[in-house]
Amino acid sequence: MTDRQFIGKPTNRVDALEKVMGTARYTADYYLPGMLISRCLRSKVPHARIISIDTSEARQIPGVHAVITCDDFIDHGRFGFPIVDMYMLAYQRVRYVGDPIAAVAAENEESLQAALKAIKVELEPLPGLFDPRQALSPDAPLVGEKPRDAEGYPHGNLLIDYIVRQNDPDAVWKECDLVLDKEYTTMHQEHAYIETEASLAVPWPKSSGVTVYACCQSPFLAKNNIIQTVGLGSEDVRVIQPYVGGAFGGKDDTMYQTIAQTAKLALISGRPVKMVFSREESMISSYKRDAMIMHYKIGAKKDGTLMACQFHGIVDSGAYAAITPFTAWRSTIHAMGPYRYQACSVDTDVVYTNNGFAGAFRGFGNTEVCFASELAVDEIAYRLNMDPIDLRLKNCLRPGDTTSHGQKLGDDVALAECLQQVRKLSDWDRKRKEFEQGDPARIHPGELRKGIGVAAVFHGMSLGAEGKDSAVGTLRINDDNTLTLTSGLTDYGSGSRTVFTLIAAETLGINPSRIHMLRPDTDTAIDSGPTVASRATVLGGNATQVTAMRLDAILLNAAADLFHCQIVDILRDGENYIGPNEEPASFDKVVDHARQMGLTLSTEGRWNAPENHWSFESGTGKPYFAYHFGAQVAEVLVDTGTGKVEVTGYWGVHNTGTVIFPQGILGQLYGGITQGLGYALMERVDFDKGFIQATNFDEYIIPTAMDVPEIVGAFVEKPFSDGPYGAKNIAEPSLVPAAPAIINAIFHATGRRIQNLPANLERVLIGKDLRKEGSNTACKLGLHQV
Amino acid sequence: MERFGYVRAATISEALTFLNQPGYKNRPLAGSTDLVLLLRRNPDLCDRVVDISLIPEMHTIEKTGNDVIIGASASFSEIISNPIIRETGPILVEACKTVGATQIRNMGTIGGNVANAAACADSLPALVCLDAMARVLTPSEEFNWTVSELVISPNKTRIPAGGLLVSLRYTIPPSGTRGVFLKLGRRNAMAISRLTVAALGRLDENGRIADARFVTGSAAPQICRFKDVETSLLGQVPTPALMLAAGKLATEEMIRLSGYRWSSEYKVPALAAMTSRALSRVFQVREPSGEVV
Structure with a gap:
């Protein structure tokens, strides 16, 4: 192993001090002279046709500077990716409770509230669709936009459907000794980021452009949405990402709406406009992790060999597509879990309902299917009287295996090692035996029972065949010989700024304290796609390494010139460059020499992810360029008198490749x-x-x-x-197997x-x-x- | 949240004066942990708060003869760390420990918990188990009710408009009395209780149950002692079977008091288990589950 100075060594987060001292400023912390506050009028019904919106009275209220509706945006503010079905403010219909209808900017809370009350909205209620199982029935209310008879669409509420196909499971069932046939459901989940949605738009003189400070998954997507819906040129919009208080995937579509609304309000009023959600507004109006209904049929041989897997899933996308088509695609690709099968078929239907709306959330579709498939595989192990880890080891994907998608895996695969290590770490074998004392069929009410459960995970790295996948980093040596590093990727709190700083420092052989990593800003960083899909370390890390290598090459060139030698003759000792006569030259000296040589001390590095391909028609291909693998074990204590579950122990072993930032990776875990x-x-x-x-x-x-x-x-x-210094990702796969590991432990206990x-x-x-029985009170309040 | 006025009372009599000043919709403010939430949901709740948190006599915790008096503005943290209560009413300490989290226990007060009278208030079952009395003052009158009488139904008490709960008082149970408080929530801190049980008891020199007091919280509209459970225990030699039977009686009493509700299918077995567990610990018999006390 090469001797590394910074990578893999304990260090402080680059932003630790600001955060601990409370000096880190988040969007809501900004106050500007003349700043207006703003809020949306939101739908209090789940589904209705908008007959009319009258804002004339609201505009007359003293202190009110702007009132906008969808008509204030180009094409009614229509936006969305990958499916365009949302508006910056509702157009023609409201489709969920919380759908924004109009937005007001005012000088103070009193005027703002008065204006929101004065907006007259005439709605014609439409029947709502709340049961995703009924979404595709012929008489279901139409929530989607496509008419039922639209060409190529079997039903207007079917957002999209995906498949995976590997041979025919129906031909394999007869060879199986056990066929499990079960339905599983998961619920929506709230991201619960500590910082609620916030945006501050500052107009330029004469409203010629706008700068927006906001928390979001991608300032570049926010900028593009402003350009398209507000109608500004690319040069007229700047989006700056201040500190972000967590996102977990939740700061996409809702934030793009908020950002465009504040941008428009600021341009109309000519004043800075801030919008900050209350927790209630955030929970009512923001999207959630989708809820899923999953039907699994899995066949196995007596010896524990998994034979065939058939899956049908219904994804409740709610009122809008948001990013759910991508999450559902990830569900589809991961539905069979990290195992070899002879045959596999996966079918996922994504449907519209009026249950809020769903979008990205850490785990991104894999969380749901991993929960269900790991429960199913666990049940097979118990039914076959096998140790659950043994069954997983027998079937798990290994280097060189071919997945159900037809993808040949590389030698980075280490699921078996993860399972073996977690078995040892958790003292699995001893505990399993110990906890099984006494007959679980004769549990005495009130008994406290221990159980231990396992779950395995694979998680496709980065965006996969969702789209083009690349990132860019830049480095610049400043006049005082500090360095400025940028990435188009955001650190929501995940620690990526520290990761990038360490990679740049390692590559350049300089102290990390010389490097200042900027937060993304569309004027200083280069679009690197959204910060999603656990892609920061690999994509952003590689881009950082590429840009740092380029800068390193320039400096070596300068050192060679300084020492009158060849580059190969130069050694490094800490920050110093050592020439053939063993005379050291400090980093500062080399940089000064480079300046004298007239070299430009600024570089840009792009890293393109390896190619993927996916055939949506045949359900085969290479969906992701590589996968993360991991295994987790949970130990629980169940109070069989009350049903209270205490998680008393937890072990996680993940195939992360090289660890770059030790505290960061543990924090993620x-x-x-x-x-x-x-x-x-x-x-x-x-x-x-x-509601x-x-x-x-x-x-x-x-x-x-x-x-x-x-x-x-x-x-x-x-x-x-393919990872920077051999690193993989961790953010999402740390979450994904937790629920099934715990639920499997509950089974073991009870x-x-x-x-x-x-x-x-x-x-x-x-x-x-x-x-x-539920009510609409909490929402209305x-x-x-x- | 709407704007509202604020006055701070230095004494109980000043607080009563403020609370009865005409022209205001007053509300006493002690720890504010409930009031802030109530105001956020209902801005019309009051137009002035009367801060009673700094009245010294409302913070005192003292022993008078065989009684312990707790000022209504004593915080949960003050109660938890108070040597008198730790010695004479540990069940109340256990109950107060389960309230919210450290910050809430530092701010929230026992008087507020009683006067707000939420069905899930954690201190109520322990206070009722101790047969605690509440002292309520108005400018002209003084009332002394048991806590069980004071709380009529969830969020409803006998405290008259302009009245102030100033203290709580309990008689120290005879030596040999043991108390157990159990709380069931959906998580281990900051949890609204799904069920609580408070049990207090004592054996006589023959090993028979001489005193048995049993209360559950979050189980019935009015907080009260479960007489059927208590009667079934008095005079008996404690056995696991007796504790199991008491658990069943508790569930019957709960259904009689609250009717069969959406949650009853769950609460019946859960209360049975918690009841027999708590009583087994009080009377130090083997728990029905086989757990050794």
Whole structure:
């Protein structure tokens, strides 16, 4: 192993001090002279036709500077990617409770509220569609935009459908000794980022352009949306990303709406306009992780060989497509889990409903299918009387295997190692035996029972065949010999600024403290696609390495000139350059010499991900250029008297390749598992006739520090040839297997298979969910709370 | 949140004066942990808050003869760390420990918990189990009710308009009394209780149950002692079977008080298990589940 100075060594986050001291400024922290505040009037019904919107009275209210509707945008503010079906403000219809109808900018809260009340909206209620299973029935209310008889669309509520095909499972069932046939469901999940949506738009003199400060997944997408819907030139828009207080995939479409609304309001009023969501507004109006209904049929031989997998999934995308077509595609690609099958068929239907709307969320479609498939595989192991880890080891993808998609895997695959390591770390074999004392069929009510469960994951790296995949980094040596590093990718709190800084420092052989990494700004960074899909470390890291290597080449050139030698004769000792006569020249000296030589000390490096290809027609191809693998084990203590589940131990081993930033990768692991624990046991977004029931964290509960056990993490650092210094990603795959590992542990403790999330008190104790009849109160109240 | 006025009272009598000043819709403010949320949901709740948090006599916790008096503005944290209560009413300490999280326990007060009277208030079952009395003052009158009498139904008490809950008082249970408080929530902190049970009891010199007090929270519209459960225990020698039977009686009493609700299918088995667990710990018998106490 090469001796590295910074990579893999413990270090502080580059932004640790600002965050701990409270000096890091987030969008909502900015106050400018003359700044107006703004808010949207949002739909309080799940589905209605807009007959008219009258804003004339609202405009007359003193202190009100601008009131806008969809008519203030080009093409009514129509936007969306990959499917264009949203508006910056509702056009013709409102499709979910929280859909923005109009936006107001005013000097103060009183004027703002008065104006929102004074907007007259005439709505004609339309029947709502709330059951995704009914979405494709002939008499279902039409939520989508395509008429039912549109060419190529079997149903107007079918957003899109995807397949994977590998041989014919129907030909294999007869060879199987066991065929499991089960349905699983998952619920919507709220991102619960600590910073709610916020945007501040500052108009340029004479409203010739606009600068927007906002938290979002991609400032470049935000900029493009402004250009297209507000009608400005590319040179007239700048989007700056201040510190972001978490995103988890949640700051895409809702934020692009908010950004475009504030940009328009600022251009009309000629004043800075800020919009900050209350927690209630955020929870009501922002998109969620989609809910899924999953039907699995999996066949196996007596010896535990998995033979065939058949999957049908229905994805509830809610009122708009948002990014759900991509999440559903990822669900489709990952539905069979990280195992070899002789035959596999996957069918996923994505449907419209009036249940809010769904979009990106850490795990991105894999979270749902991993939950279900890992439960199914676990059940097969128990039914065959096999150790669940043994069954997974027997079937898991290994280097050189071919996936169900027909993709031949490389030698970076290390799932077997992850499973073996997590088995050892968690003391799996001993605990499994110990916890099985006593007959689970005769559990005494009130008994506290321990259980241990496992789940494995594979997670396609970066965007895959979703689209073109590249990132750009830039480096510049400043006059004081510090360096400025940029990336088009955002650090929401995940630590990527530290990762990029370490990669640049390592590559250049300089101290990381010399490097200042900027946050993305469409004027200083170069579009690198959105910060999603756990792609920052690999894409942004590679781009950083490329740009740093270019700068390093320039400096070596200068050093060679300084020493009158060839580049190959130069050695490095810390920051110093050592020439053939062993005389050291400091970094500063080499940089000064480079300047004297007239060299430009600024570089740009692009990294393009390896090619992928996917045939949507045949359901085969190479969907991702590589995969992350991992295995997690959960230990639980179940109170069989009350159904209370305590997660008492947790172990995660991931095939991350080289670890670049040790504390960062553990932070990602801990955070992902915590979010997965919430998904498994307590988080629930209930829509009742389209009305979300929990609108703040009193009722939408997420795990506290008291609910999370000590998590032990380990990494299989098998270098990944396409990663920067051999690194892979971690952000999403840390979350994905947590819920099934916990639910499988509950089974081990109680003998009860829970197939619907969350595994709350009721499901664990009595095997079914109970719910108070829902109401529209929380939503109606929430939309007025400030 | 709407604008509202603020006055700070230095004494109880000043607080009563403020609370009864005409022309205002007053609301006492102690820890503000409930009031801020209520105001956010309903800005018309009041137009002035009367801050009672800095009235010294409302913070005192003292022993008078065989009684302990707790000022209504004592915070949960003050109660948790108070040596008198730790010694004489540990069940109340256990209950207060389960409230919210550290910050809320530092701000929230026992009086606020009682006066707000949420069905899920964590201190209520422990106070009722201790047979605590509440002292309520108006400018002209003084009332002394048991906490169980004071709370009529969720969020409804007998405290008259302009009245102020100033203190809570309980008689120290005889030596040999053991208490157990159990809380069930959907998570381990910052959790609204789904069910709580408070049990207190004592054996006589023959090993028979001489005192048994049992209360559940979040189970019935009015917080009260479950007499059927208690009667079934008195005079008996504690056994696992007796505790199991008491658990069943508790669920029957809950259904009688609250009717069969959407949650009953779950709460019936859960309350049965919690009841027999708590009582087993009070009377130190083997838990029905086989757990050794």
